[in-house]
Every structure is written in C-alpha cells, then in structure tokens.
Amino acid sequence: MWFQILLVLALVGTAVYLLRSTPNAKHLAIRRLVVFLGLAAGVVVVVAPGVLTGMARAVGIGRGADLLFYVAIVAGLVYVVNEYKRSVQLARANTQLARELALAEARLQDRIAELERKEPS
Amino acid sequence: MSGMPPAPPSGIAGAHGAERDGGSWVVIPLYNEASVIAGVIAELQExxxxxxxxxDGxxxxxxxxxxxxxxxxxxxxxxxxxxxxLQTGISYAREQPGVEFIVTFDADGQHRVVDAVAMIALARAEDAAIVFGSRFLDDRTRPGLLKKAVLKTAVRVTNLTTGLTLTDAHxxxxxxxxxxxxxxxxxQDRMAHATxxxxxxxxxxxPYREFPVEVLYTDYSRAKGQSLLNSINILVDLVIN
Incomplete structure (x- = not known):
C-alpha cells in the first residue's frame, strides 16, 4: 500500500507549507497551474471513468471513488491553508495601514500644537 | 502634553517624584481601561x-x-x-526629539512606577540597552498556581525560540x-507579541538585564488576565509564521 505513504507525504507537505513558505507570485502561478490541471483531470475522468479506476489500481487502491475522495481531502486542506495564510497577510497589511493612519494623525496634531505655541493667535 | 517641548537633558530620576525624567517616554497600550487609566497616568506623571x-479602539x-x-x-x-x-506606541515614541528610553507599561495598574524608575537607573548605570521586568526573580508577586504554570511555560518557549535566558516572558x-x-x-497583533x-x-x-519587579494582582487585573486557553492561541500564532 504505497499510496498510504503518498497520502501521508501529502498531508505532511501541507503542514510544512503552512509553517514555511509565504505566498508570492511564483506560488500563485503554481496554484493556478494546479487548479487548471485539476480541472483538466476532472474532464478526463468524467469522460472516461475507467481511467480513474485504473489510476487507483496502479497506486494500490481498489476503487476510483476512494482515490477521488483522498485527493479531494488533500486539496481541501491545501485550500484551507492557503486561505489562512492569506487572511494573516491581509490582517498584517490592515494593521500597518491603521498604524500609519494613527501615526500620521498624531504627527499632524503635534505639528499644529507646535505652531500654535510659537505664534499664539 | 505633546512631545514637542525640547526634552531637557535627561535627569536621573532616582528618587520618586524628585526629578522628572524627560528623556523617557512611557508607552501604554490602552483598551477599555477607563476606570483605572487616570490613576495609572497620574502616578506616572510624578x-x-x-x-x-x-x-486601541x-x-x-x-x-x-x-x-x-x-x-x-x-x-x-x-x-x-x-x-x-504596543508597536504603534514604540513607533511614535522613538521618533520624538530627545527620547532616550522607552518604557512599556500596562494600563491596568499592575506595574509599579518605582520599578520603572529603578529599571531606567539600572540601564543607565550598567549601560544596558534593554531591561526586562521579571516577577519571578523574587517572591513578592504571588500569581495563582495555574497562572504560574502558564507563565513558566511561556518563559520556556520564549527562551527556546529567542536564545535569551529570561525568568519571565509575558x-x-x-x-x-x-x-x-x-x-x-x-x-503579532495579539498576545504573542510578548515573545x-x-x-x-x-x-x-x-546588552540586556532582568530586574525584579512586583506585579500587583488586583481583582481587576485578575479578571482580565490571560487564560490558559489563550496561551494555546499564543503558541499557534508563534509557530505559524
């Protein structure tokens, strides 16, 4: 059952991806490529269901439906991880924006106070 | 009020309230502490x-x-x-003219001003760039058993990841x-910032030092303290970039 090894590797890979890399243009390209390949594979499997069963047999799983199920779980996890990373990035950008706003306002107030002290109107 | 008057040459504020320390900026993150913040500020202003x-909204x-x-x-x-x-406060304070030291201080009244003064004096005397307050260098502070366990775990994680040897992390x-x-x-926007x-x-x-401080666990600060579950959040925040 070397598919079990494959599956465990995929899950571990997802965990490493969660901890390590930060999204960039290269990752985006790879993600899009994977989505495209997934769609193409979907079409192939729908048109010729026998292919899926053949692939499942090849990796040591009896039924094509089982293979599909496993792949779907891994794909779902990768999606969740991606979305999580994206939301963390957005939260950081949001914090920076809010901080710059707060600091800009504070600098402005300080400058005004300074000018008012110099020439009391 | 604002930081505009040119800061006087920083005096060594050794005695409480004797000489004001113009070279230090106190940074207080403030979130819904209306009932205690005025008292904390009044004490600090001495x-x-x-x-x-x-x-913070x-x-x-x-x-x-x-x-x-x-x-x-x-x-x-x-x-x-x-x-x-905290980051916003540090960013603001470090661009003020004449600033020498930045003191981070909690809004809920659990820190003592005399400790802050003594820590600045220590930094000056021993030319230390950072002085961390620690409630575990002596036994004045008495946190509950569970809180102590949480804090001690936080210290271990902090020491492991930072390579420093501190006795108190948060x-x-x-x-x-x-x-x-x-x-x-x-x-880290949430509590993991302490690590x-x-x-x-x-x-x-x-160069850094630790300094024994007393943390005043009032009923108020106890009620707002970090829970055991929140320490799980801290750990996850730290591990996932």
Missing part, C-alpha cells in the same frame, strides 16, 4: 512628563479619560490587539533604549 497612550471612553489625565493619546481607528498598540514592564527600540517591528519583542530585541545583540 516622574515621567512624556506618556503616550495608544488607544476603546469603546468605554478610555481615550478621553487618558487625554484629560494629561497623556498624549494616539488612536487606532479600531481594535487591532495589544501587540499592534511581563509588560520593559525599558528599551532607543537604539534597541529601532529594531522592534512587531507583526516576539524579546526575539527582536535579542537579535540586536545589545
């Missing part, structure tokens, strides 16, 4: 003329209370978290010289 409160009028008490208030447009507020009372403060860029700031200060390689 020694520190420069106090900046970063209002309080909904109870904390910002107005702090301003009326005489602190400089920098306002976040909405709640971002204590780490975010203590809000710190003295940071301005050269060290320039290296601080907190990304992150140690990490970033440690990376500067500047």
């Amino acid at each position: 020694v520190f003329p420069h106090i900046v409160c970063v209002d 309080s909904t109870d009028g904390s910002a107005e209370v702090a301003e009326a008490a005489g602190a400089r208030v920098v306002r976040h447009p909405y709640n971002l978290g204590q780490g975010a507020a 203590n809000g009372l710190r003295v940071i010289r301005v050269d060290a403060a320039r290296a601080v860029s907190l990304k 992150e700031i140690v990490l970033q200060l440690g990376r500067t390689g500047l």
